[in-house]
Amino acid sequence: MDLFGSFGVSPLIFLKIAIIIFMVLYCVFGIVLIRQVKLMTETLEVGFEKIVTYASYLHMVASVLTLAAAIVLL
Amino acid sequence: MPNVFVSNRKMPIKGDMRNENIPGNSPQNIKSRTEDLENIKKLSRNHPLTSFCYYPENVKFVNEDTEEKIILLLRRHQITNIKWVLMTIILIVLPAFLSVMPFFDFLPYEYLFVGGMIWYLAVSAFVFEQFLGWFFNVNIITDERIIEVDFVNLIYREMTDANIDQIQDVTVQVAGAIETSLNFGDVVIQTAAEIPMITFETIPNPDAVAKVLRELRIEEEIEKLEGRVR
Numbered sequence: 001m002d003l004f005g006s007f008g009v010s011p012l013i014f015l016k017i018a019i020i021i022f023m024v025l026y027c028v029f030g031i032v033l034i035r036q037v038k039l040m041t042e043t044l045e046v047g048f049e050k051i052v053t054y055a056s057y058l059h060m061v062a063s064v065l066t067l068a069a070a071i072v073l074l
Numbered sequence: 075m076p077n078v079f080v081s082n083r084k085m086p087i088k089g090d091m092r093n094e095n096i097p098g099n100s101p102q103n104i105k106s107r108t109e110d111l112e113n114i115k116k117l118s119r120n121h122p123l124t125s126f127c128y129y130p131e132n133v134k135f136v137n138e139d140t141e142e143k144i145i146l147l148l149r150r151h152q153i154t155n156i157k158w159v160l161m162t163i164i165l166i167v168l169p170a171f172l173s174v175m176p177f178f179d180f181l182p183y184e185y186l187f188v189g190g191m192i193w194y195l196a197v198s199a200f201v202f203e204q205f206l207g208w209f210f211n212v213n214i215i216t217d218e219r220i221i222e223v224d225f226v227n228l229i230y231r232e233m234t235d236a237n238i239d240q241i242q243d244v245t246v247q248v249a250g251a252i253e254t255s256l257n258f259g260d261v262v263i264q265t266a267a268e269i270p271m272i273t274f275e276t277i278p279n280p281d282a283v284a285k286v287l288r289e290l291r292i293e294e295e296i297e298k299l300e301g302r303v304r
Contacts, residue, residue: 012182012185015185019185019188019189019192022192023192026192026195026196029199032228032229033199033202033203033228035229036206036225036228036229037206039229039231040206040210040225040231042136043135043136043210043223043231043233044133044134044135044136044210044212044223045132045133045134045135046122046130046132046133046147047122047132047133048122048123048209052206052209055202056202059195059198059199059202062195062198063195066188066191066192066195069187069188069191070188070192073184073187073188074184074185074188
């Protein structure tokens with residue numbers, strides 16, 4: 001703590017950067033998940049595709065909102 | 075000199091699947107097989123989240139032939155999801171216990187809030203992944219072939235198929251108290267195809283599946299005898 005304080009940098013800034021990097025990677029994962037669902041629904045159609053596709057988009061939206069919250073709030 | 079290549083057996087009449095000249099096709103056998111198929115129909119559930127669906131409606135899969143009919147759609151038994159469902163419950167309640175611990179006292183409220191958001195987002199992704207893994211890893215039996223669809227990870231899909239007439243041996247494996255009481259298990263199918271073994275894992279009513287496969291093999295034999303092979 002004192003080491004960071006002597007440089008005039010809060011240790012929380014490193015935590016913030018780590019969280020933002022993690023969330024950016026998580027958003028990439030969200031995109032991969034959408035691609036995966038597309039591949040799966042193309043492979044098998046059972047009449048449940050819309051719900052699964054909407055769920056993947058909802059997850060992506062939630063990821064972006066969390067990233068935005070991390071940037072704004074922290 | 076007698077012609078050893080000419081059989082004295084009468085050939086079945088074309089189109090008559092109940093011809094008694096076909097081995098194992100006596101009237102008693104036909105009656106028993108019809109009853110078995112009626113029982114299999116009773117086991118079937120026709121909704122998108124079913125694990126056992128006989129003649130499913132509105133189901134299509136990639137590389138399906140136009141004349142191909144899906145006879146059985148199979149997934150792992152629903153009870154196999156219990157592990158990840160319990161895990162999810164633990165993951166949902168875990169932050170409530172962690173808040174009692176003094177580890178995070180030094181963090182400001184905003185960090186705890188965003189940390190909570192990330193946690194529940196990750197839990198939702200875990201649930202979604204597990205569900206997709208169960209829902210889309212299916213086994214399909216059509217009137218022409220058996221297909222195993224396997225999504226190994228996020229971007230890797232494996233699809234194995236073998237023609238019905240390539241099936242050499244079908245083994246039903248039901249091992250364990252839960253499997254026996256809930257009637258689910260593995261059906262191991264040995265084939266003469268490039269991939270020698272296809273396993274339908276932890277599927278419900280494995281005996282019924284083996285029965286359907288047997289019926290299809292008989293049907294395929296009859297088609298060959300009658301020269302109706304597609």
